Amino acid sequence: MSRIVYVNGQYLPEGEAKVSVFDRGFLMADAVYEVTSVLGGKLVDFDGHTARLRRSLSELDMPSPATDEELLAIHRELVARNDLSDGMIYLQVTRGAPADRDFVYPDASVPPTLVLFTQSKPGLADSPLARTGMTVVSIPDQRWARRDIKTVQLLYPSMGKMMAKAQGADDAWMIEDGVITEGTSNNAYIVKGDTIVTRDLGPQILSGITRAAVLRFAREAQMKVEERPFTLDEALAADEAFITSATTFVMPVVRIDGRDIGRGKPGAIAARLREIYIEESRKSAI
Template identity: 55%
Template sequence: MTQRTVYVNGDYVAEQDAKVSVFDRGFLLADGVYEVSSVLDGKLIDFPGHMQRLKRSAGALEMALPWDEAALLTIHRELIRRNALEEGMVYLQLTRGSAGDRDFDYPGADTTPTLVLFTQAKALVYSRSGSKGIRVATQPDWRWARRDIKTVQLLYPAMAKMAAKAAGADDSWLVESGLVTEGASNNAWMLTQEGVLVTRELSHSILPGITRAVVLKIAESLSLRVEERAFSVVEAQSAKECFVTSASSFVTPVIAIDDVKIGDGYPGEVSRQLREAYIVESRRRVI
């Protein structure tokens, strides 16, 4: 198996040689943020949007980000080159670093942040889930209240995904006060029987998805009526279509929620149309 090259604090190293301090706050306190940029044909999708969100997440946590977008782009491109990545993702993780011991207080301004990046090869365009759709199971949304910050504290989403798989589903949708917030690692959408495309409005309750924003623009260009609002599980189960969006899955149809078929139980026409349009648009704007 070919070993990946990863980036750790200024160095490109073999993955087995990558190390950070045991006192790193990302490890001890989940004091970090991350981004995932997709790669098609060896080039990056929606990179400026991901870097803008990274800057927003770091700012919300008062975390230093001493690399500008150009420097981060150079690192991304070099990792793609070194790993000969044609299709997949580049993960970036930024933590507050290590002050040499464990403490709840933020370390001083002279503490150097930790920056780690690695690649992951994955079929994006011709994925099975993209063509066949996925089944989701609902789980209570027990995450913290600032879900709009893309932090590395992903234990509960992992638990929700495992609970969904135990129930025979592929992924989970998280529910709070009877309303769908989002998927465990994606934004949730539905198409009503009247042909209205619905996704939850931006707030502290959901992550402002970069793919979500692009799909909203594509929907507008296709003259689809869109409403940004919360919806219930029952409403979604009676919808004409449902799907999720994320950088790592593009537009993926949802064919069942808690074993209730959506529509005829197959990917719907609008979901397929939006997925195809997203791939075309992404290839047009890669860098």
């Protein structure tokens, strides 16, 4: 059965969905996006994703194509039409398609483009990688300076994924000015003793929706949290490491640049946080 996608007010079979070649998302990466996970047919952290979407649009002075209530209705309709149980919904907003290519923003008469589609991921919460742990390599961070805006400028993160793959690793952690910023599509953490350390928020990293929830759950569980930069040497000497993202939840990292972290196996803190996050997300999903 053909997947049903949403394009500018229409639900269409994916083969019939079209966007103009003049769309600024295609020509200039003038677009933002969000990815919302779906567990048991329900949306995880939806309010957080819409809040971050509004911020991204505001930072780029881009009009919103829909209200939060309208976006929720579209998400739920896509879940229903695609009979989606576990997976994700990708949403992208662009500045629209003016009559021709121009560096100057189009005027307000050009409506933004809104596209959403589903991706089915059966067993999303039961990834085998959560039991074995993942491996990462370190690479220089060569992205633009406003990573706090969730734009579609993902060429370098994609290159980073390929650099990791070439070295037989699952992902890459990026380094700038001697400290780790984040993973290619996730926030990075280490654990030393009983303390969780992760980069503090700022233009250098994306304010992860899963990050915010996991840190809240960690503090509620009386775990110690430090939000500060940390170095590669600190990571290599850590007892545990892990990542968070909307689609991996909490995922342990067991090896960095070929060196085992701690015992080279998923640690207790990452495992407990993953358990708490999935349990609480199932309760609060809408």
